[in-house]
Amino acid sequence: MLNYIVLGMLFNGRLTGYDVKKWIENGIGVFYKASYGSIYPTLKLLLDQELVSLCPGDEASPRQKKLYEITPKGREAFLDWLGQPIEAEDSGGRQSHLAKVYFFDVLPEELAMRQLAEYERKNLQYLNRLLALERSFDSPDNHRHHYYKMSTLYYGIGIIRETLRWCRHARMKRPFHELFEGGMAYEADGEPDYPH
Amino acid sequence: MLNYIVLGMLFNGRLTGYDVKKWIENGIGVFYKASYGSIYPTLKLLLDQELVSLCPGDEASPRQKKLYEITPKGREAFLDWLGQPIEAEDSGGRQSHLAKVYFFDVLPEELAMRQLAEYERKNLQYLNRLLALERSFDSPDNHRHHYYKMSTLYYGIGIIRETLRWCRHARMKRPFHELFEGGMAYEADGEPDYPH
DNA sequence: CCGTCCATGTAAACAGTTACATGATTCA
DNA sequence: TGAATCATGTAACTGTTTACATGGACGG
Numbered sequence: 324m325l326n327y328i329v330l331g332m333l334f335n336g337r338l339t340g341y342d343v344k345k346w347i348e349n350g351i352g353v354f355y356k357a358s359y360g361s362i363y364p365t366l367k368l369l370l371d372q373e374l375v376s377l378c379p380g381d382e383a384s385p386r387q388k389k390l391y392e393i394t395p396k397g398r399e400a401f402l403d404w405l406g407q408p409i410e411a412e413d414s415g416g417r418q419s420h421l422a423k424v425y426f427f428d429v430l431p432e433e434l435a436m437r438q439l440a441e442y443e444r445k446n447l448q449y450l451n452r453l454l455a456l457e458r459s460f461d462s463p464d465n466h467r468h469h470y471y472k473m474s475t476l477y478y479g480i481g482i483i484r485e486t487l488r489w490c491r492h493a494r495m496k497r498p499f500h501e502l503f504e505g506g507m508a509y510e511a512d513g514e515p516d517y518p519h
Numbered sequence: 520m521l522n523y524i525v526l527g528m529l530f531n532g533r534l535t536g537y538d539v540k541k542w543i544e545n546g547i548g549v550f551y552k553a554s555y556g557s558i559y560p561t562l563k564l565l566l567d568q569e570l571v572s573l574c575p576g577d578e579a580s581p582r583q584k585k586l587y588e589i590t591p592k593g594r595e596a597f598l599d600w601l602g603q604p605i606e607a608e609d610s611g612g613r614q615s616h617l618a619k620v621y622f623f624d625v626l627p628e629e630l631a632m633r634q635l636a637e638y639e640r641k642n643l644q645y646l647n648r649l650l651a652l653e654r655s656f657d658s659p660d661n662h663r664h665h666y667y668k669m670s671t672l673y674y675g676i677g678i679i680r681e682t683l684r685w686c687r688h689a690r691m692k693r694p695f696h697e698l699f700e701g702g703m704a705y706e707a708d709g710e711p712d713y714p715h
Numbered sequence: 716c717c718g719t720c721c722a723t724g725t726a727a728a729c730a731g732t733t734a735c736a737t738g739a740t741t742c743a
Numbered sequence: 744t745g746a747a748t749c750a751t752g753t754a755a756c757t758g759t760t761t762a763c764a765t766g767g768a769c770g771g
Contacts, residue, residue: 325730341750350668353649353675361731363752387739388750421674427667435667453549470692471623471631472546477695478617478685479549484699485681489674496666499673503680521758537722557759559724583767584722 324419325357325365330374330401331426333393337378340366340389351425366391374400405430409438411445424493436494443490450483520615521553521561526570526597527622529589533574536562536585547621562587570596601626605634607641620689632690639686646679 332338332346340363347357369375374397378390393401405427409420420442427435457476465473492502528534528542536559543553565571570593574586589597601623605616616638623631653672661669688698 339750340752351671353652353672356732358732359750359752360733360754364731367752421671424667424674425671427670428665456549466694469624471620471689474623474685474689474695475547475617475621476549477698478620478682481681481685481698482678485677486674489670489677493667493670498662499670502673502677535722536724552760554760555722555724556726556761561758563724 324422325361326369326374327401327404328355328357328422329362329365329369330393330397330404333375333391334398334401334426334429337390337392339391343391351422354421369397373397401426402430406434406438409442409445411442411449439490439494443487443494446483446486446490450480450487453480453483520618521557522565522570523597523600524551524553524618525558525561525565526589526593526600529571529587530594530597530622530625533586533588535587539587547618550617565593569593597622598626602630602634605638605641607638607645635686635690639683639690642679642682642686646676646683649676649679 328347328351329343332343332350338346340359343362343366344357344359347355347362366375370377370391373394375391376394378392405423409423411420423438427438430438453476457480460469460473460476488502489499492499524543524547525539528539528546534542536555539558539562540553540555543551543558562571566573566587569590571587572590574588601619605619607616619634623634626634649672653676656665656669656672684698685695688695
């Protein structure tokens with residue numbers, strides 16, 4: 324995963340390992356974290372695979388810092404990864420789909436559309452599985468004695484429904500704030516009213 | 520993580536390693552997977568820590584199969600874990616909050632409430648951070664040239680909003696299907712209409 | 716007696732994190 | 744001149760997955 328994130332960050336220009344971290348932090352940083360302990364070894368690996376290269380010490384630049392550049396082979400590998408279908412049930416936990424979509428701006432529009440459509444289809448399938456589960460568990464006894472167990476199922480359903488809404492918006496390239504029109508009741512900075 | 524899941528599964532009765540897998544699969548299996556390669560070593564570890572114990576070969580039961588039982592120390596450790604605050608930004612990726620909530624039925628109601636309220640508070644904070652980010656990136660240029668990058672931010676906002684809705688429902692112990700009333704447009708089994 | 720489920724496990728690999736160690740550069 | 748930030752890296756550890764290896768039990 325991280326190897327592709329790094330390639331993605333290098334896609335638009337040369338960076339040091341240190342910079343890569345910065346770019347990750349204020350890019351996908353909201354939902355993906357990476358430490359130096361993983362970034363530097365990853366860069367070394369990418370270097371071995373010739374997916375990135377070291378820029379020679381330009382001019383009188385203070386050397387000990389290493390500028391990395393993505394190679395044509397690296398671009399190819401990255402775009403290939405971007406074009407691979409997104410998994411709806413990210414078993415690995417990591418929200419890998421966001422990591423991919425984040426870079427879709429560099430993808431030909433048509434391919435991005437196909438990817439999103441496929442992702443939407445998978446989510447719809449997943450939703451139907453969850454709805455079937457819900458029907459099979461839908462008994463007064465479960466709602467009484469396994470309220471929280473059930474709640475996790477409903478959480479899953481809610482998240483997938485939201486994901487589908489998002490997919491449709493993205494596929495239509497509509498402005499996203501439309502998603503939140505009406506009932507945006509969470510703007511306040513305040514605390515929820517919880518028992519003390 | 521898995522160690523607590525296993526303890527949770529053993530909380531309501533003795534199981535073999537094989538059974539544990541089964542229970543995980545048709546319990547939290549929707550959002551958490553575990554392989555034998557992790558379950559068996561975990562059981563061994565829990566045994567070393569005396570959080571579980573082996574039931575002696577009952578009667579003339581065909582032995583080679585190992586029945587595990589949670590110890591009082593194990594119950595204590597499990598309940599302690601359940602009582603620890605849930606992280607809103609699960610950096611590890613794993614939807615750890617669901618794993619915890621799944622077991623909340625065994626928690627004293629008041630503690631479950633406090634946990635959910637705290638979780639809601641963290642999510643609200645998180646949402647506000649995302650909304651601040653959104654405001655800082657909200658320019659026509661970004662919406663044009665970084666549509667997909669922006670989309671991931673809006674996805675995050677959507678998911679957190681949905682999480683908050685879910686939290687409020689859970690805290691009020693309301694029936695969850697209320698969450699989906701009106702516009703449940705996804706019941707169909709069909710494919711989305713995507714370009715071919 | 717054959718396939719499928721029950722049942723246990725290990726070895727290697729993977730994908731990272733955490734904590735540490737080191738030193739240069741910048742700027743107040 | 745000292746603190747913050749820039750910059751690179753390693754070693755040990757964690758928590759898993761994947762693939763493999765083995766064999767008993769049970770039903771058709």
